[in-house]
Amino acid sequence: FMQRAGAQDSDSIGLVDTPGVKHDRDEEAPLLEISAATLHRSLVALLNYISQDRPDLSFSAKELSQTMARPRVGDDRGIKRVVRYLHRFPEAAIVYRYQDDPSSISVFTDADWGGCAMTRRPTSGGVVLRGSHLLCFWSKNQQCVALSSCESEVNALVKGGTEGLGVKIMAEQCGEDLGLMLQTDASSAQGLCARQGAGRVKHLTVRQLWAQ
Numbered sequence: 001f002m003q004r005a006g007a008q009d010s011d012s013i014g015l016v017d018t019p020g021v022k023h024d025r026d027e028e029a030p031l032l033e034i035s036a037a038t039l040h041r042s043l044v045a046l047l048n049y050i051s052q053d054r055p056d057l058s059f060s061a062k063e064l065s066q067t068m069a070r071p072r073v074g075d076d077r078g079i080k081r082v083v084r085y086l087h088r089f090p091e092a093a094i095v096y097r098y099q100d101d102p103s104s105i106s107v108f109t110d111a112d113w114g115g116c117a118m119t120r121r122p123t124s125g126g127v128v129l130r131g132s133h134l135l136c137f138w139s140k141n142q143q144c145v146a147l148s149s150c151e152s153e154v155n156a157l158v159k160g161g162t163e164g165l166g167v168k169i170m171a172e173q174c175g176e177d178l179g180l181m182l183q184t185d186a187s188s189a190q191g192l193c194a195r196q197g198a199g200r201v202k203h204l205t206v207r208q209l210w211a212q
Contacts, residue, residue: 015087016084017085019056019082022115027118031071031073032071041068044064055094056089056092066118094134100131103179105128105129105130107160107182108126108160108184109126109182110153111186121142121145124139124155124159124160126160142156151208154189157193158208158211161180161182161210161211194212195212197209
């Protein structure tokens with residue numbers, strides 16, 4: 001990835017601790033020339049491939065994927081930051097240490113309400129764990145604009161529930177009956193999913209109520 005991006009030696013570039021940050025995209029900026037746009041798309045596609053095994057790159061890959069259709073001048077800032085990050089952390093390992101046999105699957109979710117500056121759709125992030133072992137992870141834009149931070153957190157919780165349920169069914173097919181526990185730090189989402197019905201939150205749909 002760094003070779004294709006034309007990265008320089010690590011001593012000549014500034015290193016960073018995080019692979020991506022949110023930034024406002026200039027929709028008035030001119031489109032990249034054909035050759036530059038082709039290179040940009042190939043780098044983003046390569047980053048998407050790498051991020052399948054590196055959870056730390058998931059958010060950056062998701063953000064940069066939104067620029068593939070019409071790459072503009074300035075969109076390469078995200079690529080450059082990933083390069084600077086990979087110079088500092090070129091390798092990452094997911095370690096599966098010995099553990100006692102867990103009785104349930106744990107799903108941890110979080111959401112960034114209105115975090116996408118282009119669409120104002122929230123970002124859902126989450127991981128599925130069996131004990132301390134990572135099974136899957138994701139960082140994706142939600143399908144619609146949430147009208148409150150509570151709704152975005154519930155959407156993220158529902159996404160985590162579907163992913164966890166899929167893992168649970170796979171475990172049952174292998175002869176293991178595992179429980180499923182959803183975890184979120186949003187007390188509003190916890191309260192909403194613990195009761196029955198929409199209550200005063202009139203804009204809830206079947207998608208959110210499914211978690212109840």
